[in-house]
Amino acid sequence: MIKPTGFTTRIIHTPYAKEDANRALHQPIYSNAAFDFESAEQMEMAFQGRLPVHTYSRISNPTVENLELRIKQITGALNVTALSSGMAAVSNVIFMLASTGSNIIASKHLFGNTLVFFESTIKDFGIEARFCDLTNEEEIKSNIDANTVAIFVETITNPQLEVVDLKHLAHTAHSQSIPLIADTTLTPPNVFTAKDFGIDLEVISSTKSISGGGTSVGGLIIDYGIFDWSKSKKLAPLAKRFGPYAFNYKLRREVFRNLGACLSPFAAYLQSLGLETLQLRFEKAANNCRELAEYLLSLPQVKQVNYPGIKGSEFYTISKQQFGRFPGAMLTFDFSTKEECFTFMNNLELIRRATNVYDNKTLILHPASTIYCDFDRDKRESLHVRETMLRLSLGIEDLEDLKSDLEQALSKL
Numbered sequence: 004m005i006k007p008t009g010f011t012t013r014i015i016h017t018p019y020a021k022e023d024a025n026r027a028l029h030q031p032i033y034s035n036a037a038f039d040f041e042s043a044e045q046m047e048m049a050f051q052g053r054l055p056v057h058t059y060s061r062i063s064n065p066t067v068e069n070l071e072l073r074i075k076q077i078t079g080a081l082n083v084t085a086l087s088s089g090m091a092a093v094s095n096v097i098f099m100l101a102s103t104g105s106n107i108i109a110s111k112h113l114f115g116n117t118l119v120f121f122e123s124t125i126k127d128f129g130i131e132a133r134f135c136d137l138t139n140e141e142e143i144k145s146n147i148d149a150n151t152v153a154i155f156v157e158t159i160t161n162p163q164l165e166v167v168d169l170k171h172l173a174h175t176a177h178s179q180s181i182p183l184i185a186d187t188t189l190t191p192p193n194v195f196t197a198k199d200f201g202i203d204l205e206v207i208s209s210t211k212s213i214s215g216g217g218t219s220v221g222g223l224i225i226d227y228g229i230f231d232w233s234k235s236k237k238l239a240p241l242a243k244r245f246g247p248y249a250f251n252y253k254l255r256r257e258v259f260r261n262l263g264a265c266l267s268p269f270a271a272y273l274q275s276l277g278l279e280t281l282q283l284r285f286e287k288a289a290n291n292c293r294e295l296a297e298y299l300l301s302l303p304q305v306k307q308v309n310y311p312g313i314k315g316s317e318f319y320t321i322s323k324q325q326f327g328r329f330p331g332a333m334l335t336f337d338f339s340t341k342e343e344c345f346t347f348m349n350n351l352e353l354i355r356r357a358t359n360v361y362d363n364k365t366l367i368l369h370p371a372s373t374i375y376c377d378f379d380r381d382k383r384e385s386l387h388v389r390e391t392m393l394r395l396s397l398g399i400e401d402l403e404d405l406k407s408d409l410e411q412a413l414s415k416l
């Protein structure tokens with residue numbers, strides 16, 4: 004019996020949890036809420052968790068489970084939970100580990116909604132986010148105390164595109180008995196294997212590349228089962244009973260089901276389908292990104308180009324070590340003024356003005372006036388969100404067409 008080793012083969016040939024009654028080659032969409040039981044005894048066992056069956060689709064569902072199994076297969080995780088969005092994954096993870104009085108260490112360089120969740124939403128529950136430079140070990144250590152429950156990092160920050168040494172960060176976290184959570188949305192599992200870098204919990208917005216390119220909103224929590232949960236104040240009692248499964252037990256039997264942010268079976272179907280072509284699409288988009296970064300660099304009107312995959316980037320070497328040949332498919336570049344940015348955007352004919360990343364279509368936006376419009380100028384500057392900067396997320400179009408669009412938009416500047 005061949006044991007598939009390739010990324011895409013493993014996804015496509017992940018067995019269903021149970022054989023399908025009709026031998027359907029794609030996992031059918033189970034769009035039902037409840038599941039039937041043969042007897043009261045069986046129902047009791049299912050509710051106690053002693054029978055591995057589905058009871059109600061907010062808690063688990065066969066179509067969603069199939070997506071979870073595929074992610075488990077390619078990541079080598081102990082447990083995977085699919086949720087309704089990337090933000091649901093982020094918020095569930097934090098509510099799992101933190102209580103009133105806890106603190107979390109993170110960089111300020113975060114996805115916009117995650118930043119506001121940390122600065123404001125959890126603050127209302129008495130949970131503090133301590134922002135520090137995650138490239139500075141001393142600063143991290145001096146912020147950690149007995150109430151620190153996690154370090155949270157994004158593998159490539161958006162839109163700064165900063166990359167930290169993740170093995171080193173994991174070592175720092177573990178030396179203080181703290182788990183490392185990484186949002187790896189910008190480095191999908193075909194280019195980045197979180198487990199090899201000591202990441203304990205991975206969160207992903209599957210809305211992005213996994214969905215097939217912006218087909219639906221979804222999120223994932225990937226639990227590697229490596230962290231010793233007896234070191235977590237909140238999970239220590241469960242760690243005695245469940246060992247490495249302590250996190251998953253509380254997540255599935257309490258936090259995830261009670262917050263109710265489950266993924267719809269239809270979205271799970273789309274995302275499972277998207278996952279099958281992830282590698283093909285992402286490599287093309289990342290290649291487009293590198294080529295266009297080089298092209299933009301050669302233009303006199305462009306003041307700077309930021310992409311970890313070009314030699315001039317201060318993150319080139321570390322990105323190559325961590326993400327190989329495809330360090331993301333998003334770049335930023337600067338003109339001299341905001342007006343130039345707007346004119347350029349308005350001149351584009353093929354590239355779309357939209358706020359998503361890793362769609363199949365190439366998307367552009369001006370971060371300062373959109374995602375960061377609620378922040379004042381000083382705050383934006385402290386986040387390195389410049390008025391003169393544009394963010395370009397590469398799709399899978401043919402390179403020559405993208406180049407032509409950039410060329411014609413520039414010629415009219």
Ligand SMILES: *Cc1c(COP(=O)(O)O)cnc(C)c1O
Pocket residue numbers: 088089090091114117157161186188189208209210211220221222360
């Ligand atoms: C989009 C995104 C999120 C949030 O995901 P949603 O699916 O939109 O909720 C979180 N982190 C990163 C890095 C993202 O790009």
